[in-house]
Amino acid sequence: MAEIPFTAALNRAMAEEMKQDERVVVLGEDVRAGFFGATSGLVDIFGPERVLNTPIWESGIAGMALGLAVTGLRPVAELMFADFFYLAADEIANQMASWHYVTGGQTPVPIVVRTAAGGGFAIGYNHSQCTEASFLNPPGLKIVAPSTAHDAYGLLKSAIRDDNPVLFIEHKLLYGVPGEVPDEEYLIPLGEAAVRREGKDVTVLAWSTMVGKALQASEELEKQGVSVEVIDARTLVPLDEATLLASVAKTGRLVTVEEGRKRGGVGAEIAATVMEKAFGSLKAPVVRVAAPNIPVPSGPAAEAMHVPSVPSIIGGVRTALA
Amino acid sequence: MAEIPFTAALNRAMAEEMKQDERVVVLGEDVRAGFFGATSGLVDIFGPERVLNTPIWESGIAGMALGLAVTGLRPVAELMFADFFYLAADEIANQMASWHYVTGGQTPVPIVVRTAAGGGFAIGYNHSQCTEASFLNPPGLKIVAPSTAHDAYGLLKSAIRDDNPVLFIEHKLLYGVPGEVPDEEYLIPLGEAAVRREGKDVTVLAWSTMVGKALQASEELEKQGVSVEVIDARTLVPLDEATLLASVAKTGRLVTVEEGRKRGGVGAEIAATVMEKAFGSLKAPVVRVAAPNIPVPSGPAAEAMHVPSVPSIIGGVRTALA
Amino acid sequence: MEAGNVARDPVPIEPKMLLELYRRMVLVRMAETIHKEMLDRQEFYLMGHFGTGQEAVGIGMTAALLPTDYLFATHRGIAEFVGKGMSQEDIWAEYYCRSVGPAKGKGGLHLSDYKVGLVGLVGSLGADYSIAVGAALSSKIQKDGRVTLYSFGEGTSSQSDFGSTLNAAALWKLPLVFGMANNQWCEFAHYSDHVATGDVAPRAEGYGIPWSIADGQDVAAAYAATQEAVDRARRGEGPSFVEFKTYRAGPHFSGEPGAYMAEEDLCRWRERDPLLVAEQRLLAEGVATRDEMDKIAEAARAEVTSAVERARSLPDVTYEEMISGVYAGEVK
Amino acid sequence: MEAGNVARDPVPIEPKMLLELYRRMVLVRMAETIHKEMLDRQEFYLMGHFGTGQEAVGIGMTAALLPTDYLFATHRGIAEFVGKGMSQEDIWAEYYCRSVGPAKGKGGLHLSDYKVGLVGLVGSLGADYSIAVGAALSSKIQKDGRVTLYSFGEGTSSQSDFGSTLNAAALWKLPLVFGMANNQWCEFAHYSDHVATGDVAPRAEGYGIPWSIADGQDVAAAYAATQEAVDRARRGEGPSFVEFKTYRAGPHFSGEPGAYMAEEDLCRWRERDPLLVAEQRLLAEGVATRDEMDKIAEAARAEVTSAVERARSLPDVTYEEMISGVYAGEVK
């Protein structure tokens, strides 16, 4: 079993799926070169028709993916930055989200829209956001956000085989992070969370980069005598409510951690759902650790202050325990 | 004091603001004729340069509004249907939402984006949505959704005078509804909810058309011995937390009612916030009455089943009381 | 191009084909007339964006397509749907939101019918520009020989993705035909309020796309101009752009009086009503008699009426039906 | 247009003006060189999208503007910002995110400076097409005599709002000038992968907009072509489109090697480096000596260095500063 970077895991997933299903095509800006490396080299194996560089046209990339999907192909589209979901929002939220429904299921809508989310380069408000929260409300989408190379591989393969549009959120700080990816093929079903660490005092639900920070925070808290259960949501829609509720039933306390803004964030939906379904078990209000309600600030100093940190997660857990 | 329709109240608000501040301009598709009537006749008073018909270009309408706003004017832009917010999402969520911040306040960003939301004509997935939920997460926006002609007038005037981008959500079923609008000018500040009915057993928070349905439900419930406090949020961002929390402190129970979909809806944010700030007062989990997580269906029969109704609000209250 | 009795050389067309296209136009006109009557009697919920006076464009364009070709049609009338082969039964089943419709009644006005290449009608104008590019690209990748026809109105040429679409189509030499009905109205405003130039088609030039302007009142002309473009696409020579000069001889939608339209313009254009133009030619060339035409109209009325009656008599969708089908496959 | 020593008639320009434009180009080159050196030494966080080799476009274009005119500039180098009058102190204060910057250090790479008409640099390419239309419309409504220059790259001509923007500008005869630097690269791909035609400017024709193509290596030519367009706009005659032929003589951004660029192309274009072209003319026409040019470079180094030093020495923004300023006025 090799340790390979997150991008290599994505690359392997795409290459395998393209090999075994010639309907799978990759498109996006500079996907041949591979801006963050995930698609690099695919063109050499599968040729320029199946690995298509597009003009700078985000709504087009999403809309073309939809057109490809409803005419027999299985596009994996790349939008270079998650911020650009808003440029393609009509295609994503109004069109692909509804297409299966309004056509009465005459066609599957097998689309993956991959993107790079989050901060890390300190380049501010249009290249650093986590935008998944705005896409919870549209129907018909699935949303996936892996935290490890292992999951990136297994989830991307499932996403490509899914007959529905999947927003696949990759964090740019994860791309270079290596992880163990078994040599044998495997799939990770969409909609299954992973308990990363068992604990009994409080549940922390996170995804993407925040899982790593939550684990660090829980080690710190362990030393302080607090036993934290860390769940990696992996898929945000559909959410693995069973795993989450089972954990909350045990701990009675929940902290959600997300890099995106708090107001209208993913944590709000999770908090409301857990309250609805497990009010009796909750010993304290669900705590949402998230970014403040501001544009992602420019510059390393401000960016670092803005993104949830290990101390802010510890603070959130402390609040939940208070 | 005259009873005038909702559209006339909007029209009067715009006309007055245009009269007293020549920087106020109106733009959008067919605003001269006035698709739903709110802007009809303004061109005759203020001329075609201040009441500008635009091409069919929603991202342009929003972006032009931003360009007008940062160069000294105060645009009131119309996007014909709330569904089209997604067509202008980059301009709304990425640009106008952040402009004041990223320019360090060198310019105010006085924009109102008016739109017609919700069902009523049974014309389905691209002309019937309530899309405000997707715009809670971006920073820097205000979101207003009046339920009466009286409020439409007072809130629109405040929105036009606000130095920030305001999404102003009008429900198409309200346009023709008359209401009392005093002859004297008045403003309703953004961020102030209205208690529409006092009660002690449960709080219902609604906005737009759902306020009327909540009031009907509360009358029904009154007969059944349940005392419902109905709050009209009026402004969703910033939310009048003080009024809401005071009510929940009294009743201990909250039902949010919205026409939009439940997952990632506005109710999620409100539920999470109330849990966070008033967990001790909550005798039951916050109940979210909302549309199911499907595209707005076509046809009168399906549309009627899909939109929250008086019985479903009563059901929600019953759940909160159980 | 002005309306009126301009002398033109008749565009060559097989007599049988002309008669068939005439029949289709009559069917479209009949369906929309019956639709309007139902609305006038307040018997139906669905507003109509009728294409009265523009039938030759939709019927002419679609006549150049094969059943397997893809069509992205517009809200303006049902000519394109009829021309592409969607049956009255299927249209009305969808309009009435009946579960027997091709989209299980979920489409409503957003007609789709995959068995005849109707991929779907979007509600947000121009959302399908890029979807059509995707469909044409799909055919290029799959080498399936299909052509995609993207139909739109001149008002929609102002929408965001227009330029990007032309660029992508030309860049990849896609089998994509742009068919633009310039009906001179964008809702309640004349198109000179929307479009900087009188003709839109010449824009294609700058993107490296061949273009032409065709008479939208003459179904033979519309057919011929489209056929040329479709043939070019089918030969792998890339996209073309055809602008059809026509006129929306009625209001934007059924719920408004169209008071802003000048009566004399309407009259002038009605002189070149596409049904009239075709009838005159059919008579002049001895292809059909008045009597045969009356029979065509009767048959059309029967076809529409029975489809409407059937749809009306079917039950509304159930809650179960309404709530299902958001995702393909099972999702918890 | 090919690079190389093509014989051209020199475009007329005041000697003093040429010298001043040369000085600006030197300042830009110096600032970007110092920026790159800091990155090489890993002393600075902010990647550079340097405009090396394209300085004549940004400096030439902006020379045609008044201080009150609006400019929508691009990510490609800082020539436009310098040309429009943004000081090195202000640029570096923003780059270092210092609260003394015009945007209180909130802009970072998204430079804005309202006192010199720099409305803001967006991070999503093409988001500012419509914003620029709004600014030009604003001037038309307010009759303030300002011209808006919309600067962009040829890759961004594929973005959604391009066509709609040309249409709106022409429809309303806006005082809007399109200045497109065709530097032949869109990130890691040649522009023939993005744009269907070799020239983009002729697209303007179809929208009813006059266009020209100018030599982007010659600051006098870039200036003259822009001035003509600006004058037309200022006279109320509407928009114009100028395409500048140039070459991105380096990688897309500082963090990549640009290995996909052919060395011989780079060499060929470096022969027509805009600083070299200007220097040769200054010398040939006896406007400046080598010595005077060296002094210009020294002064530029001093100016940049002191601005960098100042910015570096200032404190980071505080949490309070970071968190504030989302809304104008007080919001609870």
Ligand SMILES: Cc1ncc(C[n+]2csc(CCOP(=O)(O)OP(=O)(O)O)c2C)c(N)n1
């Ligand atoms: C994105 C979007 N904006 C606005 C509308 C409302 N609308 C429906 S039809 C129409 C006019 C379209 O004009 P044109 O493209 O010329 O087609 P026509 O109606 O003349 O056939 C408008 C603005 C819409 N459906 N979608």
Ligand SMILES: Cc1ncc(C[n+]2csc(CCOP(=O)(O)OP(=O)(O)O)c2C)c(N)n1
């Ligand atoms: C909406 C959007 N898509 C993609 C990018 C990433 N990106 C930054 S620069 C660039 C290339 C732009 O090419 P061009 O317009 O020719 O300008 P140049 O970089 O050559 O100056 C791309 C794709 C972006 N910033 N915004």
Ligand SMILES: [Mg+2]
């Ligand atoms: Mg039209």
Ligand SMILES: [Mg+2]
């Ligand atoms: Mg370029």
